[in-house]
Amino acid sequence: MLIFFLLKFCFNFGVFCYAARFSVCKLTDPKLDDCLATNIENTLHSLKNGISDLGVRSLDPFKVPKLTIDAGNGPLNLAQHYTEVSLGGLSDVKVQxxxxxxxxxxxxxxxxxxxxxxxxxxxxxxxILSLPVYGNGNASLILETCKIVLDLQLEEVTRNGQKFFNMKSIVADITPKKMITHFDNLFNGNKLLGDNMNSVIKEEWAALYFDVKPSVDKNYAEVFKHYAQELFNKIPANQIFSQ
Structure with a gap:
């Protein structure tokens, strides 16, 4: 979920040759925060299909090779490993x-x-509730009315006489109002056990999600940091901020 925020941040402050596609916020603007929030939202909408000539991939869906969510310590203790991840809905955002x-x-x-x-x-x-759970297959997960808070710490580095931004750290706080999940092929395809367990997970979604939330926040942030840094590596700092 973080790369799209960073894409937005870079482009809205960008003064490089593609800046005409995006509104630019000046760092000296007394209403910088309002400008930034508006431009982040508008640019996220415009990045839905990506920008091929910049090598910017589609934001919606956004592809992630793999994600791992570590098991928590509560009664719904479930380690989750995902591959070929596709995230939809990231361009439909309201920046508050x-x-x-x-x-x-x-x-x-x-x-x-x-x-x-x-x-x-x-x-x-x-x-889950003292019952062993295992399986592999296709899974769907929906986060409804999901608030995402991001804090990025940047630093300037010099390469070949030019300054670039390096991301020192990222902290994410991802909080949905509701989560709906479905796991195909639980218990090696035992439909009765699988249907029952999917029902339990849907009913107890909050206990499961908030038990693993620290891992969700950390691992999503790290994935987005990797892709965002690739973008920062392409754009000099003086082509990101407008004074």
Whole structure:
């Protein structure tokens, strides 16, 4: 989920040759935060299909090779490994708040997504209410009315005489109002056990999600950091910010 925020951030402050496609916020603007929030939202919408000549992939769906969610410590203890992940709904966003601290080089973004849909191949193992759970196959996960808060810490580095941004750290806080999941082929295809367990997971979604939320936040943030840094590596710092 973070790469799209960073794409937005870069393009809206960008003064490179493609800046005409996007509104630009000036760092000296007293209403910088309002401008930033508006431009982040507008650019996320415009990045839905990507920008081929910049090598920017489609934002909706957004592809992730793999994700791992570690098991928590609660009664719904489930380790989740996902591959061939497709995230939908990331371009349909309302940015509620944004702030960039120039001195600290810190970016804060708060956004709301009506629905984020994750489709992937999964492998799960663990226990739910003392019952062993295992399986692999296709899985769907829907986060409804999902709030995402991001805090990015940047630093400037010099390469070949030019300054670029390096991402020192990213912190994500991902909180849905509801989660709907379905795992195909649980218990090696035992339909009765699989249907019953899917019902339990749907009913107890909050206990499961918030038990593994620290791992969700951490692992999604790391994945997005990797892709975002690839973008920062292409664009000099003086082509990102407009004074």
């Amino acid at each position: 708040k944004a702030h960039y601290d120039l001195e600290k080089k810190a970016l804060h973004i708060e956004s709301m997504f009506p629905k984020i849909v994750q489709l992937a191949h999964y492998i799960v193992s663990g226990r």
